[in-house]
């Protein structure tokens with residue numbers, strides 16, 4: 251699938267995707283498109299499988315024995331099933347970046363945090379690194395705040411700045427898809443507003459899949475929303491329609507706060 255029925259470009263999609271933590275069947279027959287250069291939000295009550303699905307998109311579950319994927323997660327334009335065991339998960343993670351709930355900068359300087367992925371890729375030219383690092387920090391709306399202290403430890407930044415640094419670290423390697431796992435849940439309202447603003451800017455540059463508990467946030471930043479419950483996608487559609495005219499009773503109950 252490279253476009254939807256409505257002719258929208260599909261950056262990635264799952265096909266009959268199931269996931270198991272040992273014998274626990276956490277995700278059931280998920281068929282979900284992620285539309286290119288748009289934001290897709292995953293919402294639903296605690297434990298419904300949002301994070302499990304998000305983490306499957308960069309094969310995070312590979313790191314733990316007993317986890318099992320079934321079905322496909324396909325990345326375009328090359329139509330690669332990233333779950334294929336012949337596909338190197340490190341390559342997948344270069345193409346699919348991830349920003350976690352709590353900012354997790356490396357215990358290195360601001361500069362070295364952003365340089366990290368570029369160095370892994372073999373980039374050695376100092377002027378090339380400088381340019382890419384500035385571009386990534388600008389892309390994460392952090393450049394003006396840190397340009398005079400690039401060699402200071404990243405841990406000296408505020409929580410919101412650290413989260414933007416983690417976004418810059420992802421942007422430096424030009425990911426095609428960015429995964430956000432509740433990126434503002436550890437932040438105050440101002441830092442949250444900054445990250446939301448950033449997400450709305452980034453959606454012109456990169457495809458975004460975001461898990462959020464905050465329905466107002468999903469409504470503000472996303473174009474498409476998937477409502478999940480008990481490991482299944484109950485409803486998927488244009489965010490405004492899912493929020494204003496949900497097709498399923500379960501979705502309506504959740505959106506209106508009658509459940510969850």
Ligand SMILES: Nc1ncnc2c1ncn2[C@@H]1O[C@H](COP(=O)(O)OP(=O)(O)OP(=O)(O)O)[C@@H](O)[C@H]1O
Nearest residue numbers: 271274276294295296297298299300301302303463
């Ligand atoms: N490592 C694990 N081993 C076994 N079961 C797990 C593991 N991680 C999550 N689960 C189970 O998988 C299901 C989905 O969990 P997941 O964290 O994806 O839900 P979620 O919708 O992201 O929840 P929350 O909003 O609370 O973060 C839950 O029933 C959870 O208990």
